Amino acid sequence: xxxxxxxxxxxxxxxxxxxxxxxxxxxxxxxxxxxxxxxxxxxxxxxxxxxxxxxxxxxxxxxxxxxxxxxxxxxxxxxxxxxxxxxxxxxxxxxxxxxxxxxxxxxxxxxxxxxxxxxxxxxxxxxxxxxxxxxxxxxxxxxxxxxxxxxxxxxxxxxxxxxxxxxxxxxxxxxxxxxxxxxxxxxxxxxxxxxxxxxxxxxxxxxxxxxxxxxxxxxxxxxxxxxxxxxxxxxxxxxxxxxxxxxxxxxxxxxxxxxxxxxxxxxxxxxxxxxxxxxxxxxxxxxxxxxxxxxxxxxxxxxxxxxxxxxxxxxxxxxxxxxxx
Amino acid sequence: xxxxxxxxxxxxxxxxxxxxxxxxxxxxxxxxxxxxxxxxxxxxxxxxxxxxxxxxxxxxxxxxxxxxxxxxxxxxxxxxxxxxxxxxxxxxxxxxxxxxxxxxxxxxxxxxxxxxxxxxxxxxxxxxxxxxxxxxxxxxxxxxxxxxxxxxxxxxxxxxxxxxxxxxxxxxxxxxxxxxxxxxxxxxxxxxxxxxxxxxxxxxxxxxxxxxxxxxxxxxxxxxxxxxxxxxxxxxxxxxxxxxxxxxxxxxxxxxxxxxxxxxxxxxxxxxxxxxxxxxxxxxxxxxxxxxxxxxxxxxxxxxxxxxxxxxxxxxxxxxxxxxxxxxxxxxxxxxxxxxxxxxxxxxxxxxxxxxxxxxxxxxxxxxxxxxxxxxxxxxxxxxxxxxxxxxxxxxxxxxxxxxxxxxxxxxxxxxxxxxxxxxxxxxxxxxxxxxxxxxxxxxxxxxxxxxxxxxxxxxxxxxxxxxxxxxxxxxxxxxxxxxxxxxxxxxxxxxxxxxxxxxxxxxxxxxxxx
Ligand SMILES: Nc1ncnc2c1ncn2[C@@H]1O[C@H](COP(=O)(O)OP(=O)(O)OP(=O)(O)O)[C@@H](O)[C@H]1O
Ligand SMILES: [Mg+2]
Numbered sequence: 001x002x003x004x005x006x007x008x009x010x011x012x013x014x015x016x017x018x019x020x021x022x023x024x025x026x027x028x029x030x031x032x033x034x035x036x037x038x039x040x041x042x043x044x045x046x047x048x049x050x051x052x053x054x055x056x057x058x059x060x061x062x063x064x065x066x067x068x069x070x071x072x073x074x075x076x077x078x079x080x081x082x083x084x085x086x087x088x089x090x091x092x093x094x095x096x097x098x099x100x101x102x103x104x105x106x107x108x109x110x111x112x113x114x115x116x117x118x119x120x121x122x123x124x125x126x127x128x129x130x131x132x133x134x135x136x137x138x139x140x141x142x143x144x145x146x147x148x149x150x151x152x153x154x155x156x157x158x159x160x161x162x163x164x165x166x167x168x169x170x171x172x173x174x175x176x177x178x179x180x181x182x183x184x185x186x187x188x189x190x191x192x193x194x195x196x197x198x199x200x201x202x203x204x205x206x207x208x209x210x211x212x213x214x215x216x217x218x219x220x221x222x223x224x225x226x227x228x229x230x231x232x233x234x235x236x237x238x239x240x241x242x243x244x245x246x247x248x249x250x251x252x253x254x255x256x257x258x259x260x261x262x263x264x265x266x267x268x269x270x271x272x273x274x275x276x277x278x279x280x281x282x283x284x285x286x287x288x289x290x291x292x293x294x295x296x297x298x299x300x301x302x303x304x305x306x307x308x309x310x311x312x313x314x315x316x317x318x319x320x321x322x323x324x325x
Numbered sequence: 326x327x328x329x330x331x332x333x334x335x336x337x338x339x340x341x342x343x344x345x346x347x348x349x350x351x352x353x354x355x356x357x358x359x360x361x362x363x364x365x366x367x368x369x370x371x372x373x374x375x376x377x378x379x380x381x382x383x384x385x386x387x388x389x390x391x392x393x394x395x396x397x398x399x400x401x402x403x404x405x406x407x408x409x410x411x412x413x414x415x416x417x418x419x420x421x422x423x424x425x426x427x428x429x430x431x432x433x434x435x436x437x438x439x440x441x442x443x444x445x446x447x448x449x450x451x452x453x454x455x456x457x458x459x460x461x462x463x464x465x466x467x468x469x470x471x472x473x474x475x476x477x478x479x480x481x482x483x484x485x486x487x488x489x490x491x492x493x494x495x496x497x498x499x500x501x502x503x504x505x506x507x508x509x510x511x512x513x514x515x516x517x518x519x520x521x522x523x524x525x526x527x528x529x530x531x532x533x534x535x536x537x538x539x540x541x542x543x544x545x546x547x548x549x550x551x552x553x554x555x556x557x558x559x560x561x562x563x564x565x566x567x568x569x570x571x572x573x574x575x576x577x578x579x580x581x582x583x584x585x586x587x588x589x590x591x592x593x594x595x596x597x598x599x600x601x602x603x604x605x606x607x608x609x610x611x612x613x614x615x616x617x618x619x620x621x622x623x624x625x626x627x628x629x630x631x632x633x634x635x636x637x638x639x640x641x642x643x644x645x646x647x648x649x650x651x652x653x654x655x656x657x658x659x660x661x662x663x664x665x666x667x668x669x670x671x672x673x674x675x676x677x678x679x680x681x682x683x684x685x686x687x688x689x690x691x692x693x694x695x696x697x698x699x700x701x702x703x704x705x706x707x708x709x710x711x712x713x714x715x716x717x718x719x720x721x722x723x724x725x726x727x728x729x730x731x732x733x734x735x736x737x738x739x740x741x742x743x744x745x746x747x748x749x750x751x752x753x754x755x756x757x758x759x760x761x762x763x764x765x766x767x768x769x770x771x772x773x774x775x776x777x778x779x780x781x782x783x784x785x786x787x788x789x790x791x792x793x794x795x796x797x798x799x800x801x802x803x804x805x806x807x808x809x810x811x812x813x814x815x816x817x818x819x820x821x822x823x824x825x826x827x828x829x830x831x832x833x834x835x836x837x838x839x840x
Contacts, residue, residue, distance in 0.1 A: 192711040194703035201700055204689030211648065211680055211687075212700040212754065213672040271691050 026264065026280040029313075030287065037291040044294055051168070054176040055241070057286030059084075059234045061179050063253060064260035064278035065186050066230030069223045071261055072190075074203040074270025075123070075130035077224065080231040081253035082141040083115055085246065087235025089145040091161075092154035092245025101161060105236060112232025115141070116225035123224070124217045130224075138254070145247025153246040156239060165241035175237055179279065182230065187275040199223060203270030259306070260285055263313045284309075346412050348378035352540050353398070353429075353509060358407035360393050362741070365733070367393040370407060371566040373559060375509070380531065380541040382551040382572075385561035385584055386773040387745025388731040391544045392434050394561070395511050399431045400424040428508030432498045432515055434544075434744045434771065435684055440487030445469035447486050448501045472504050473497075477526050491682055492518040492634040492799070499527060503534065510534060511542040514744065516550060517770045520633045520799045522838065528554060546745075546773050547800075548577045560584055585775045592774060593806035594781040596788070597825075598625035600809070602659065604762050604793045605676075607645065610654035614640030615817040617654070620810075622762060622793040627784065629808025630797045632837050637817035638797045639681045642764045646678045647671040672701065677760035679751050681767050681797070687751035688739045695721035695735030697750050701758050724753035728783075729776065744771040752780065763787060766797040781807065801830060813837050 037044040063080050070077045087108050094104035115137060122133035156162055167174045190196035198219045201209040210216045234253075239245055262268065263284060264277025285306060292302040346352045357370035368390040375381050383391050396402045398409070400421045409416055411427055418424050438447045445466040446453075453465065469482035478496050486494060495518050502510055512531075516524045531541055531554060543554055551558055552572060559569040560583040567583050601624035610618045615637035622628045630638040643649050645656065647665040656663055658674050665671050671678070680686035688697055698721045699706060706712050706720070721735040728749040732742060739750055748771050755763060765784075769777045784794055784807065798804045804811060811828070813821040813836040821828075821836040 188711060192714075194707050194712055197696060197700070197703055197712070200692055200696065201689050204692045205685075207686050208689050209700065210668055211646070211678060213669050213704075214700065215669060269691075271689065 026277065026284065030280055030284050033284065033287045033291065037287070037294065041291070041294045044291065049290070049294070051173045053283075053286055053290045055165070055173050056290060057283040058173070058175040058179045059237055060253065060256045060260055060286060061279050061282035062182050062230050062234050062237075063257035064264070064282045065182055065275055066227035067254075067257040068261045068264070068266050068273045068275070068278045069186075069190070069199060070130070070227045071258070071266050071268060072199045072203045072270060072273040073220060073223045075220070075223065076134065076258070076268070077119070077227045078131065078134040078254050079115070079119070079137040079141065080227060080234075080257055081250045081255075082138040082145075083112060083228055083231035084235040084238055084250035084253055085248060086141040086145045087111060087232040088239035088242075088249055089148055089154065089245040089247050091236055091239050092156050093148060095156055095158050095161065096154055101158060108236055109229060109232050112229040112235075113225050115232075116228030117221060119224040119228065120217075120221040124220055142247055149245065149247055153244040156243050156245065161240050162243045165237060175241070178233075178237060182233070183275055183279060190273075190275050195219070195222060200271050256282075256285060259310050263310060265317055346377040348376075348538065350377050351375070351410075352377040352412060354410040356408040356410070358394075358397060358409060359405045360390075360397055360402065361405045366564050368397070369564040371561075373566055373569065375540055375542065376557075377540055378535065378538055379556040380535055380543055380554050382543045382545065382555035382558040383561060384545065384548070384551060384558060384580060386563075387749075387771070387776060388563075388743040389561040389584075389773075390564040391561055392513055392743060393564075395431055395433070395513050395542070395544065398424065398511065399429060399433075401433075425505060428506060429511075430502040430505050430507045430509070431511035432495070432502050432513065434513040434517070438486055438494065438498060438501075440485070442486060443482070444473075444480060444484055444486055444489070444497050445482040447497060448472070448482075448504065450501075452505070469500075472500055476500055476503065476530050490518070490634045492520065492523055495519060496523060496527070499530065503530060507534075507539055509540045509542070511544070513544045514546065514771055515543075516545060516547065517744075518634070518767070518799070521801060521834065522633060524550075546771065546777075548580060548774070551580075552577070562586065581774060584773070592778050592781070593803070594778055594785060595807055596785040597809070598788050600624065600626045601791060603657075604659060605645070606657040608655045608657070610641070610644065610651060610656065612640065612644035612649050612651045612654075614649075615644065615814075618819050619654075620812055620819065620822075622795055624761070624791045624793050625788050626809040627788065627794045627796050627807050629804035629811040630795060630814055631799075631801060631804045631811060631833060632814030634799055636814035636837070638814050639766050640817070641814070642678060642766055642795065642797060643680075645671070646676060646764065672758070672760070675759075675761035676764065677701070677755040677758050677762070678764045679755055679766060679768055683744075683747050683751045683770075687754075688747060690740040691738055693736045694725065694730065694732055694739050694742070694750055697739050698724050698735070698753050698757075701754055720757050724750075724756060727756070728753050729779065745773055745776065748772050749776065752783075756783075760792065762793050762795070764795040764797070767799065768796070769798075769800070769803065801833065805830060805833065815839050 043049055067077055067080060090111055091104050091108045094107060095101065119133050119137065122128040123130055165175055169177055190199065198209065198214045201214055202216050202219045206216050238249060260281035261273070261278040263281035264274065264279070266273035266277060288306060288309065289302055292305065351374045353375040355371055355373045357372055358368065359370045360368040371394070383394070385391050397404050398418060400418045400423050403419065409418055416427065439450065448469045449465050466482050473480050473482055478500060480493055480496060486497060495515060499515060515527055519527060535541055545551055555572050557569055557571050558575065558580065560567050560580060562584060603621050603623050606621040608619050618641055620628065632638050640649065644651055645665065647667045647670050656665055663674065665674065684690065695718065699717055702720065703712060706717050718735065725732060725735060730746050730749045730753065732746070739747060742750065752768055769780055772780065787794060796804055796807060809825050811823045811833065812819050813833055815837055823833065
């Protein structure tokens with residue numbers, strides 16, 4: 001009610017209104033799924049399952065936020081899943097070598113920064129398409145990780161580290177708190193700071209952005225570094241959750257992240273996206289998987305349903321956009 | 326009856342009944358044709374008739390609905406309501422293909438071709454010559470070259486389209502339309518990016534098509550062209566068709582009054598200020614596309630750069646602005662030697678550039694108007710970590726108001742604006758930046774008369790505040806009337822310099838062409 005009065009008093013505000021509306025539709029969809037699963041199963045609304053769901057969704061959500069920065073610049077980061085696996089190896093390896101925990105965490109995140117900087121270097125200096133350079137790191141990082149571990153896994157004995165992912169804070173899993181730790185600064189960055197505006201401008205028309213004084217190269221560095229750092233962060237969370245470092249973990253998570261982002265309204269053509277969209281997208285995907293597990297749906301069917309859902313949601317998003325014109 | 330001449334591979338066009346429409350009879354009739362974009366009434370119910378074989382001009386302010394009308398007739402967008410009769414028969418015109426197959430073609434305001442394909446491939450796009458499923462590339466290039474030469478356009482058919490200037494691309498689009506078995510050809514501001522010479526070529530083509538029985542619709546903001554070419558002229562104002570006149574029974578003043586509902590005494594508003602300190606001086610500046618350019622700009626003066634398209638003026642501007650690397654020469658900013666090696670550096674010194682192509686260089690089309698306007702000044706709008714949203718909004722709204730950008734809100738996407746209004750956004754971007762030297766590259770392309778006058782007044786206000794202006798224009802009257810110093814470029818070199826009104830139009834033109 002009050003929202004409407006504000007809207008009409010400031011005149012037509014089509015874009016913002018619609019983006020909020022779309023966010024609400026996604027939120028509605030998520031709540032609808034939760035209600036539905038509540039009726040369909042008796043184990044969905046158990047504290048255990050909800051914690052589980054929040055943990056499952058958390059990691060994809062963080063990856064999806066980082067991925068969204070890249071997609072807004074009209075790029076793509078296919079390496080995030082490999083970075084998660086790789087950094088889980090790195091942190092396990094460092095801890096096994098007796099490096100203090102705080103240093104291992106910082107060093108692992110720094111590796112994420114380096115990987116992102118390497119992507120941006122390939123794109124900006126070597127002129128490689130984002131798809132190619134990140135595809136290349138996807139395979140090579142898995143390779144390097146396997147070399148380091150000799151094809152096996154490294155167990156993590158540091159209890160403080162592994163207990164973290166199982167801990168709750170104020171009744172909510174600590175992994176979910178990490179989503180908030182990432183999402184709040186991400187929101188400030190993308191929607192409130194000038195760098196966020198620059199990401200959109202570069203994704204829309206990089207020449208116009210450059211002639212307007214935007215440092216296009218730096219903006220691209222920023223986007224890829226943020227994406228890889230988010231992935232390294234998820235690598236830490238994953239290592240903590242499963243208690244090992246394994247280079248083959250997180251297979252296909254890059255596609256989950258891209259799907260979450262796109263379900264959340266991000267346009268693969270660039271210049272359209274938000275922070276709340278991919279978060280909702282990630283939890284919608286997590287809910288579908290969780291619900292399918294509870295209802296004993298064959299995991300092959302889960303994949304098919306996820307695929308169909310992506311088509312349906314993005315199709316409706318397209319329709320909405322076309323209606324705007 | 327004048328038979329249709331073979332240009333390219335023109336098909337014979339006939340009415341549904343099989344007879345060509347006789348000259349002077351209605352060929353296309355619109356009844357209450359209407360288009361709404363959401364809540365925007367782009368075209369209010371319009372009833373108009375186009376007669377076979379005439380040149381029918383359409384004029385009106387930016388956002389009056391001219392391009393909308395054209396897009397309706399060519400099947401690019403769907404109408405909200407109304408009827409269209411083609412040769413007396415009702416038609417849907419639902420798709421571009423339907424329009425083309427009926428013989429209705431258009432050269433749109435923004436060139437919509439494929440920049441990565443060759444000129445020939447673009448001309449034959451959707452209508453390729455095939456032999457056993459394979460494209461006959463060579464034959465198409467030859468045929469395309471034949472058509473271009475025949476039309477008198479000096480353009481290579483084998484070149485990649487994107488390597489040509491916008492004006493040249495416009496000519497390619499024109500050639501493409503001319504060879505497509507056209508009975509009804511619409512030009513939406515074709516001369517906006519053309520030099521006088523290229524415009525002459527275009528006019529010859531239009532007259533020739535007319536003599537072959539083609540009906541022409543001609544949209545332009547340049548009234549002298551309308552009087553030169555048209556038989557009849559229709560005026561749109563705010564989406565309403567306010568009248569149609571035979572060209573002999575009207576004059577510029579009446580058309581302007583119909584268009585903007587008021588009168589303008591002086592379009593080229595010029596105030597002379599005493600020139601102040603030297604802002605920028607270039608000595609022997611050389612870079613990609615220009616060589617050995619030496620000129621100075623002082624506070625309070627407009628320095629005009631005139632030349633044919635491709636003469637190196639825009640390249641010079643981009644070089645000075647740090648977009649392209651300079652290979653020789655020096656730049657002095659307020660007497661101090663500087664190296665401008667990035668756009669940021671140029672901006673920090675106090676240089677602003679409103680570039681030539683609003684689509685490729687000027688605007689982020691799928692972003693809101695407000696973001697576009699504020700893009701150069703986000704640094705100034707930042708308080709601590711975040712942008713001050715109130716200032717951001719206020720700055721955007723101020724430019725929208727000052728420049729009379731016709732939009733319901735700053736949140737509308739730039740792509741939803743008419744061509745002239747997009748141009749105003751490009752200019753508006755720089756007005757709050759506080760620059761000392763403004764480089765305006767073709768600032769009034771596609772801008773209506775009323776707004777043009779506003780922009781020239783704005784120039785005067787900038788000069789008054791102590792700024793200097795480099796004005797690049799291919800439209801001679803504009804640079805001629807406004808420039809305190811006028812430099813003529815030819816093939817990347819500065820070939821002549823004149824004071825205010827010290828040379829005649831003919832002398833300037835001769836220097837530009839190299840005659
Ligand atoms: N895609 C769109 N979505 C929403 N509104 C639009 C869109 N395209 C045009 N409009 C609006 O329709 C109106 C008419 O636009 P149109 O492009 O027909 O103007 P025009 O007469 O060609 O102007 P100009 O001389 O500037 O080219 C304008 O108010 C414009 O903002
Ligand atoms: Mg137009």
